[in-house]
Amino acid sequence: MLQQKIPATVITGFLGAGKTTIIRNMLMNAGGKKIALIINEFGDLGVDGEVLKGCGAENCTEDDIIELTNGCICCTVADDFVPTMQRLLERDVKPDHIVIETSGLALPQPLVAAFNWPDIRTRVTVDGVITVVDSAAVAAGRFADDHDKVDALRAADESLDHESPIEELFEDQLTCADLIVLNKADLLDAQGIERVRDEIFSRIARKPTMVQAKNGQVPSMVLLGIGAGTETDIENRKSHHELEHEALHENGVEHEHHHDHDEFESFALNLGSISDPSGFVDRLKPVIEAHDVLRLKGFVDVPGKPMRLVIQAVGSRIDTYFDRPWASGEKRETRLVVIGLHDWDFGAVVEAVQAAA
Ligand SMILES: Nc1nc2c(ncn2[C@@H]2O[C@H](COP(=O)(O)OP(=O)(O)OP(=O)(O)O)[C@@H](O)[C@H]2O)c(=O)[nH]1
Known part of the structure; x- marks a missing residue:
């Protein structure tokens, strides 16, 4: 009997766009489907995995x-990915659907291409690539090229072979999409959303379906079961890097491999307990703005509170919520991961975050 391939959905999108939030909603509304999740995160702290395990x-x-x-x-x-997938497919009880959350800095193209590996191709297919967009960040121009910054980066590193790393990555993630979710629609009015839609379509050649969402709420029926078989269409979804590489190769130039996220850096910090979390948030905001922190997330130990506080900053927008009680035997501590561009003054950022605590 011909074995049916297991569908796999790839969820991509820039740092803080709302990938984990969408997945959390999906898990709660997956209509009895058994889902296996593969999560990849930038930075040494597995915050997304922790958050998703916390939703039970x-x-x-x-x-x-x-x-x-x-x-x-x-x-x-x-x-990492292919062996993990192989082990998952060897399990006695197979999942009905596999969902892969890429890091906010990952290019989806190499991941989708891996579904053409002989051992994988026969057993799994890419149901769809879903690119999650922070609509408010697009409207604020965060992915538009900042020429001064790019010039400064290039002056510091002559090997840079592309324009703004953030803009390129954003476009590469859009280029690979079967479905684009315009998330954080609650932060814009209808006209703002229309402008974001137009801007996105102006950046990509294909015309994937777009839906808008508030707080990552998209019906599972829309997310799962797209049936795209994306791995058979990678020729039409090449990243900037792949296109540049091809062009240079055609001209006989051998070109060093260079990934976009080389321009990003992260560090993890362990801080003590924080008795005044709202004061911490207030003090953190100017630190994030002054040092161009792209993303900060983690868990806070608030003395006297039985629950763990999750802290999430995307640019200077900061959310906090208590997600679950600290488990017995679990070490209560404040752990944060901070992500920024490679050219930041690392020591100064560490000091400033510590001083805000
Ligand atoms: N206002 C608003 N906030 C949202 C929405 N979706 C997500 N958020 C918030 O945005 C922050 C980042 O959300 P995540 O789901 O962690 O984003 P992510 O894409 O998984 O982030 P990384 O994995 O770090 O790249 C959190 O504070 C969320 O609560 C939305 O639709 N509206």
Whole structure:
């Protein structure tokens, strides 16, 4: 009997766009489907995996959540992703659907290409690539090229072979999409959303379906079951890097491999308990703005509170919420991961975040 391929959905999108939020909603509304999750995150702290395990969905237990922690998934396809997938496919009880959350800095193209590997191709297919967009960030021009900054980066590093790393990555993630979710629609009015839609279509050649969402709420029927078979269409979804590489190769130039996220850096910080979290948030805002922190997330120990506080900053927009009680025997501590561009003054950022605590 011909074995049916297991569908796999790739969820991509820039740092903080709302990938984990969408997945959390999906797990709660997956209509009984057994889902296996593969999560890849930039930075040494598995915040997304922790958050998703914290939601306790029955159709996706802790055992079904696999974290890939050896760097961005697009660079570790052969060493990390493919073996993980093989092990998952060897399990006695197979998932109905596999969902892969890429890091916010990953290119989806190499991951999708991995579905053409002989051992994988026969057993799994890419149901769809879903690119999640922070509509408010697009409207604020965060992905538009900042020429001064790019010039400064290029002056510091002559090997840079592209324009703004953020803009390129954003476009590469859009280029690969079967479905684009214009998330954070609650932060814009209807005209603002229309402008974001137009801007996105102006940046890509294909015309994938677009839906808008508030707080990552998209019906699972829309997310799962797209049936795109994306791995058969990678020729039409090439990244900037692949196109540049091809052009240089045609001209007989051998070109050093260079990934976009080389321009990003992260560090993890352990801080003590924080008795005044709202004061911490107020003090953190100017630090984020002054040092161009792209993303900060983690868990805070608030003395006297039985619950763990999650802190999430995307640019200077900061959310906090208590997600679950600290487990017995679990070490209560404040752990944060901070992500920024490679050219930042690392020591100064560490000091400033510590001083805000
Ligand atoms: N206002 C608003 N905030 C949202 C929405 N969706 C997500 N957020 C918030 O945005 C922040 C980042 O959301 P995540 O789901 O963690 O984003 P992510 O894409 O998984 O982030 P990375 O994995 O770090 O790249 C969190 O504070 C969310 O609560 C939305 O539709 N509207």
